Amino acid sequence: xxxxxxxxxxxxxxxxxxxxxxxxxxxxxxxxxxxxxxxxxxxxxxxxxxxxxxxxxxxxxxxxxxxxxxxxxxxxxxxxxxxxxxxxxxxxxxxxxxxxxxxxxxxxxxxxxxxxxxxxxxxxxxxxxxxxxxxxxxxxxxxxxxxxxxxxxxxxxxxxxxxxxxxxxxxxxxxxxxxxxxxxxxxxxxxxxxxxxxxxxxxxxxxxxxxxxxxxxxxxxxxxxxxxxxxxxxxxxxxxxxxxxxxxxxx
Numbered sequence: 635x636x637x638x639x640x641x642x643x644x645x646x647x648x649x650x651x652x653x654x655x656x657x658x659x660x661x662x663x664x665x666x667x668x669x670x671x672x673x674x675x676x677x678x679x680x681x682x683x684x685x686x687x688x689x690x691x692x693x694x695x696x697x698x699x700x701x702x703x704x705x706x707x708x709x710x711x712x713x714x715x716x717x718x719x720x721x722x723x724x725x726x727x728x729x730x731x732x733x734x735x736x737x738x739x740x741x742x743x744x745x746x747x748x749x750x751x752x753x754x755x756x757x758x759x760x761x762x763x764x765x766x767x768x769x770x771x772x773x774x775x776x777x778x779x780x781x782x783x784x785x786x787x788x789x790x791x792x793x794x795x796x797x798x799x800x801x802x803x804x805x806x807x808x809x810x811x812x813x814x815x816x817x818x819x820x821x822x823x824x825x826x827x828x829x830x831x832x833x834x835x836x837x838x839x840x841x842x843x844x845x846x847x848x849x850x851x852x853x854x855x856x857x858x859x860x861x862x863x864x865x866x867x868x869x870x871x872x873x874x875x876x877x878x879x880x881x882x883x884x885x
Contacts, residue, residue, distance in 0.1 A: 635684055642844065643685050644799075645692035645736065646674055647720045649705035656706060666710045671723045678727035687841070689736040689768055689799070690724050691717045695753060699745030702753065714756070721762035732841065736768030736799055741777065741785040754792055766841050767792070768799035771828065775820035776808040779827065786831040795841035798832055802846045802864035803876065804855050818863075822879040825866070829883035843884075 659666055678688060694702050694717060702708070707716040724733050735754055740747040750767075757764045767789050771782070790796050803824045805817045812820075832843050847853045851869040855862045866877035 639684070640686040641681065641684055642842070643678070643681060643688035645689040646677065646724060647690060647707055647716065648692040649694065649703040649708075652706045656710075667719070670707070670711065670716070670719065671726075674720060674723040675727045678724050678731070682728045682731070685728065685731050687732040687734060687766070687797070688724055688728075690720050690733045690764075692736045693738060694735070695737050695746055695750045697739065697743070697746065699743060699747075699749045701749070714760075717753075717757060718760050718762045721757065721764060725763040732765040732795065733763055734766045734768045734797055734799075735764060736770065736797070738770035738772055738800070740769045740789065741771060741773055741781050747785060747788060751788065751792065754794070758792075764794070766795035766797055768797040770800035770846075771798050772800060772802055772804070772846070773824060774804045774807040774809075775817045775824060776810070776812070777803075777820075777824050779823070782824070782827045783831045783834075786828075786835070790835050790839050793839070795839050796832070796835060797841045798828060798843045800846040801828060801844065802853060802855065804862055804864045806855070806859035806862040818875060821864075822875045825876040825880040826883040829880045833884050 656666070656669065659669055678685070696703055702713055711719060721733055735757065737750050740750055754764060754767060769785065769789055786796060786798070803821045805821060808817055808820065832840060845866060847865050849867045849869060849871050850856070850863040850865050853862065853864050855864050866880060867873055
């Protein structure tokens with residue numbers, strides 16, 4: 635607020651969340667549905683003047699694309715109903731902020747991507763104030779050319795704003811033995827394709843392109859493999875070939 639900066643809220647409802655307060659809820663005092671609404675109203679309301687958007691429902695689609703993930707929220711409020719409620723409560727708390735459905739592996743798994751899009755369509759049909767779609771885009775340096783263009787194009791097919799929401803390109807997750815220079819060249823190619831695919835969207839659908847960290851040393855992937863270097867800047871904050879490729883393609 636002091637510096638006039640905006641933030642993006644991540645995330646209101648995630649299948650992996652089972653907060654003890656909700657698990658221990660005394661229904662005789664507060665209904666689960668009321669506590670759910672109060673939580674969303676409080677959190678979204680707190681950041682109403684600085685939030686540029688919210689991931690309302692995160693990673694709802696099963697990895698194999700067969701329906702949706704189970705969760706505490708789904709068990710207590712309904713598999714689909716808890717998502718509709720989350721969007722409605724978020725809109726009640728902030729009348730203007732864009733509200734997103736966000737997921738991962740949409741590039742690698744066409745069936746999951748199709749289920750994700752069907753869920754978005756169903757939310758819209760139910761009157762949920764869904765305002766955009768987020769694709770995390772955690773990918774590897776050996777991603778097949780054209781994969782990102784296809785995925786982002788399909789995600790944009792509903793006409794909603796698109797958020798490339800957690801972008802990084804892993805070297806260590808690439809399959810098969812490859813020399814480091816080859817992996818880094820592949821990483822730069824993937825960075826460029828991601829920027830090109832995003833830039834090709836209609837202006838109204840280019841919501842944001844968010845990196846999941848900037849310096850390699852800050853990446854969550856470092857905990858998995860200390861040799862990984864998935865981000866646009868190296869450990870010292872110097873721009874890499876991937877950063878230059880991304881910037882050139884975006885221009």
